Amino acid sequence: MSVDTQRETHKFQAEINQLLNLVINSLYSHKEIFLRELVSNASDALDKLRFRSVTEPELLEGASELEIRLIPDAEKGTLTIEDTGIGMTRDELVKNLGTIAHSGSREFLELVAQRGQKDVNLIGQFGVGFYSAYLVADHVEVVSRAAGKDPQAWKWASDAKGSFTVEPAERATRGTSITLHLKADQKEFLDEWRLRSLVTQYSDYVNHPIKLQVQKTTGEGEAQKTETKLEVVNKASALWQRSKSEITDEQYQEFYKHLTHDWEVPLAWTHFRTEGNQVFTGLLFLPKNPPFDLNTPQQRGVRLFVKRVLIMDRCEEMLPQWLRFVRGVVDSDDLPLNVSRELLQDSAVVQAIRKHVTKKTLDMLEKLAKDKPEDYRTFWKSFGTVLKEGLAVDTEYREKLGALVRYESSREEGLTSLADYVSRMKEGQKAIYYVFGESRKAVVDSPHLEALKKRGYEVLYMTDPVDEWATQGLREFQDKPLVSAMHADLKLEETEEEKREKEQRAKGLGPLAERMKDVLKEHVREVRVSDRLTDSPCCLVVPEGGSHAFVERLLRERGRSVPRVKRILEVNPSHPIVEHLKALQEKEPESPQVTEWVELLYDQALLTEGSSVEDPNRFARRMTALMTQLAAHSPVKGTHTPAGAVAAGPETPTSEPKPTEGAAVAAGPETPVRPN
Ligand code: ADP
Ligand code: MG
DSSP, X not given: OOTGGGOEEEEOOHHXXXXXXXXXXXXXXXXXXHHHHHHHHHHHHHHHHHHHHHHOGGGGTTOOOOOEEEEEETTTTEEEEEEOSSOOOHHHHHIIIIISOOHHHHHHHHHHHHHOGGGGGGHHHXXXXXXXXXXXXXXXXXXXXXXXXXXXXXXXXXXXXXXXXXXXXXXXXXXXXXXXXXXGGGGGGGOHHHHHHHHHHHSTTOSSOEEEEEEEEESOGGGOEEEEEEEEOSOOSOGGGSOGGGOOHHHHHHHHHHHHOOSSOOSEEEEEEEOSSSOEEEEEEEOSSOOTTTTSGXXXXXXXXXTTEEEEEEEGGGSOGGGTTOEEEEEESSSOTTOOHHHHHTOHHHHHHHHHHHHHHHHHHHHHHHHOHHHHHHHHHHHHHHHHHHHHHOGGGHHHHHTTOEEEESSSSSEEEHHHHHHTOOTTOOSEEEEEOSSHHHHHTOGGGHHHHHTTOOEEEEOSTTHHHHHHHHOEETTEEEEETTBSOOOOXXXXXXXXXXXXXXXXXXXXXXXXXXXXTTTEEEEEEOSSOSSSSEEEEBOTTOOOHHHHHHHHHTTOOOOOOOEXXXXXXXXXHHHHHHHHHHHOTTOHHHHHHHHHHHHHHHHHTTOOOSOHHHHHHHHHHHHHHHHXXXXXXXXXXXXXXXXXXXXXXXXXXXXXXXXHHHTOTTSOOOXX
């Protein structure tokens, strides 16, 4: 079969086509990033080969050296980037370089679609991988031969005009050569010094030799001769094995980008080497933004090397689950090269590494919080929820995590640390108070906070589903217990006078308490006098061991069946409505109004905790009836009275209902007012 008849033409996937159009016409001025992308791919291909050769040494046959070569050809106007890595089969060429857009490309296209074509400059940050070759070339050829027995090589070629071709080719050994036919105005990339400096700038982290083909002229006159040589132009040692003082911030950042394919620079990193029982090096990074699949298993873990050989791209055993956002490298001298997943799971070496890595990560976070609070906030927004899981599952790190958590608070908008909260605690304040809810707005006026507000105590607003779980793990911070404002036991400091007053009030509910219990027996486990309410008539609180309404709702929304734990109804006996009910109950023990009002109060309490009422129609009917009566008896009728007069109604306490405005309100819905 002739080569010609074996040439196949394929169409690019639509997304890739779109990307190629942007790239090939780009006016972006830093086109040199193409080299970083192609060298990075070559380096990945070499790492993959080295890993596989641990168990299949025959893969190295024919060419044992692992290296990258840059070959400029001034005559032809081409630059070739060559590697002796894993190579690609025909199918891989088609799939990887034409029919499946990689995540970086997709994100880039989305962003360009959002922001308009003028932001094509973002190409620099995204890299867009292999296709960045078309920033500088109008025709690209890739010849690749996969490592292994099959000697067949394949050539992929395209001028980025909608399609590419694939055909059989010749290649002596495994690996990939990418030949760029440079555009007329991009010939600078043939220049030796330009290429040298680009390698130093962008690709110095690569731990394989990058060799540049150069022309060396020696001798004079007759004896002068020019020879072609390959010269190593990078340090060719793993970045993490060098000493910190030799590495610039830019080099760390370039390495991070290579490792993660993230286009943003990391927020922070930590680089360390341990000696002693375990010899290993760690280089860990804190990304700025969460990846879209942060919560999937594929996202966990760091790159594991054993004595410089890449063993695993994502080794999750090196980090606890709640640090799954950390990226980086662990290079151990103690693990065997043929280490397996099973072995990792119960290896004492791994346990020790994991512990150390965890500690180093928490130290890095602590330092970031201290030195760069702005960046720490960015981190918290991206990953705070994940970090908080640690409180629930790893009591060992409770103290360190307690110092890292941040919450909204009643003091002001924005986040606060527990240490700052404690430093602001009032004299006599025994606990750190918090409240749960969907949002700041949903909790800010919660009746549960009234007594705390009265005392001037700050309250933390917990609005994250994981918070209930996390606070149970944390329990206390700097010896101060964390107490939910919605919990039955508020642990408030009371003066003697307050205590007496409370006892007095407790008696105050009288037979109304029994009646309320009876009416609400299906809904609440207890009715009792509250010491947390000042302005509201009642609220629901969570008994010991119970769950907050917010959390129950969330679990239900997620389709989990949650047993409804009955809450406690706390009543404010000095509230005018309650006083009125008490009087009514004493006077007419059988009054149906009491039942209706009690139910209405219960519905209100449900609403203030963010729950929905069981029978919204009944609730609305009663409210309407109530307002209608109020309107009917309002002095606004006919004469003009300020609106305040209506509102004044319930605030005029009357123990004996009289035919006043107050009584009109108090007379209850669905029953006409009966003057006594
Ligand atoms: P990414 O590197 O983010 O996966 P690229 O567009 O840079 O995306 O590369 C696409 C894919 O093509 C790579 O994932 C890899 O499978 C393959 N590839 C690219 N260059 C090489 C190479 N030199 N050797 C082997 N495979 C390569
Ligand atoms: Mg790439």
